[in-house]
Amino acid sequence: MNDNVEQEIEQEEDVLLDPVVEELKSTRDQLLRLAAEFDNYKKRTARDTELAWQNARADVFKQLLPLMDNFERAACADGSLDDYKQGVQMIFDQFIAMFASNEVAAFGEPGEEFDPNCHNAVMHVEDENFGANTIMAVHSKGYRMRDKVIREAMVGVAN
Numbered sequence: 001m002n003d004n005v006e007q008e009i010e011q012e013e014d015v016l017l018d019p020v021v022e023e024l025k026s027t028r029d030q031l032l033r034l035a036a037e038f039d040n041y042k043k044r045t046a047r048d049t050e051l052a053w054q055n056a057r058a059d060v061f062k063q064l065l066p067l068m069d070n071f072e073r074a075a076c077a078d079g080s081l082d083d084y085k086q087g088v089q090m091i092f093d094q095f096i097a098m099f100a101s102n103e104v105a106a107f108g109e110p111g112e113e114f115d116p117n118c119h120n121a122v123m124h125v126e127d128e129n130f131g132a133n134t135i136m137a138v139h140s141k142g143y144r145m146r147d148k149v150i151r152e153a154m155v156g157v158a159n
Contacts, residue, residue, distance in 0.1 A: 063098050067091055099143075106141040108153025118142055118149045123156035130158030 074087040099105070108119060114133040122139060130136050135155045142153030 063102075067094050067098070070094065102145065104143055104145045104150065106143055108135065108138050108140075108142040108155055110135055110138060114155065114157045118144070118152055119155050119157075120152040121157045122154050125156060125158050127158045132159045134158050 070087065070091045074084060074091070077084060077087065079087075112135045114121060114135055119135065119142065123137065125136060127136060134157065135153075136158040137156035139154040139156065140151075143150045
């Protein structure tokens with residue numbers, strides 16, 4: 001009789017545990033699927049990011065190709081010095097147009113106020129002809145794309 005009671009208790013425990021075990025298996029399966037989906041998402045995102053960088057680099061060089069063509073023409077030209085100067089001016093104008101179409105603008109002119117966020121002071125001079133923190137010389141222009149500084153202007157600052 002004691003064995004019967006134990007068997008009944010085991011059967012009742014099995015009946016009570018079956019739904020819990022099934023739910024546990026289901027939850028485990030869901031977690032494994034979620035982990036696999038997240039891993040796929042990370043791989044897809046990394047692939048998409050790399051592709052975006054490749055496309056961005058390709059776009060930049062695509063814009064530079066006409067400039068390269070004109071430099072090649074200038075290097076092989078048998079024209080006069082004036083023709084050569086005109087060709088170089090045309091290439092420079094192409095650069096300006098390419099920068100403008102990409103919203104890249106130069107900054108850093110003599111007379112502007114020095115701003116350490118976008119200017120790099122490489123020289124300081126005491127000069128009464130200029131006001132305090134005024135740019136007096138530009139060694140290399142700075143460039144920004146919209147509001148982002150691409151390169152700081154290297155300047156000489158007065159006072």
